Amino acid sequence: MKEKEKLLGLDNKLKFIFSHSALREGWDNPNIFQICTLNESNSVIKKRQEIGRGLRLCVNQHGVRVFGFEVNTLTVMANESYEEFAKKLQKEIEEDTGIKFGLIEEHSFANIVVPSAENEESYLGVEMSERLWKGLYEQKYIDDKGKVQDSLKIALKANSVTLPDGYEAVAPQIISILKKVAGNLNIKDASNKRVVSSDT
Structure with a gap:
């Protein structure tokens, strides 16, 4: 190293x-x-x-x-199997940071950095984040509490998420955040592997 x-x-x-x-x-x-x-x-x-x-x-x-x-x-x-360990760790992170897995809040996108030609660092902001949250709700990607729905997970997997107008420049960052919040860690236990033989 x-x-x-x-x-x-x-x-x-x-x-x-x-x-x-x-x-x-x-x-x-x-x-x-x-x-x-x-x-x-x-x-x-x-x-x-x-x-x-x-x-x-x-x-x-x-x-x-x-x-x-x-x-x-x-x-x-x-x-x-990291499942039990991961669940406990996620719970601790939720308690320490206030971030809720599977839950999108109105301010979740406020800290997204908006690119500019002058290379000046600016953020999406609370107002634009709230507007985006409402757009996700209207698309039925989340419920009125911000809980992620299966429709969002399906759209993320198919790369077909519909965002409101005006968010094209930060779409990759938005999708990345949605994946982090909506996606579940799928862990396959190696001990459950089985040898399958096919009859010819």
Whole structure:
């Protein structure tokens, strides 16, 4: 991992480093987007250490923290059941941050960064976020409490989500947030694998 800093450079040819046993205490790298667990473990502390590495806000090539769901996405490929652990972790996150999984609030999109030709950083804002929320409700993607409906999940899977006019410039960020809130982590337990033989 001596050359991990090179991964931050957009012009550098180095794009990937494979390492093992690198998620233990004492190793610092904020840009972790995928974790593949190759060994079975019943240690909750070990899982917390591993997941915790991936839950850090990533940094850009200048070392500045980058905010937004469209970038900060952690994918865990597990060969054991993480379902109970994931549920407890999500519950703790909800209690600590106020974010409700499966629930879209009127201000959920307020912090989306709006691109501009002058490269000046501006945000979508509360008013536009509330208008977007109403549009999602009118499309029956959410109920009157903001709870995600199956119609939204189906539309997300089919890449056919309909957004109100005026949100074209930030559509990718909106879709990314919707996927984070609406999508459920589908974990397949490796111990349930079965060998299937076909009769010829």
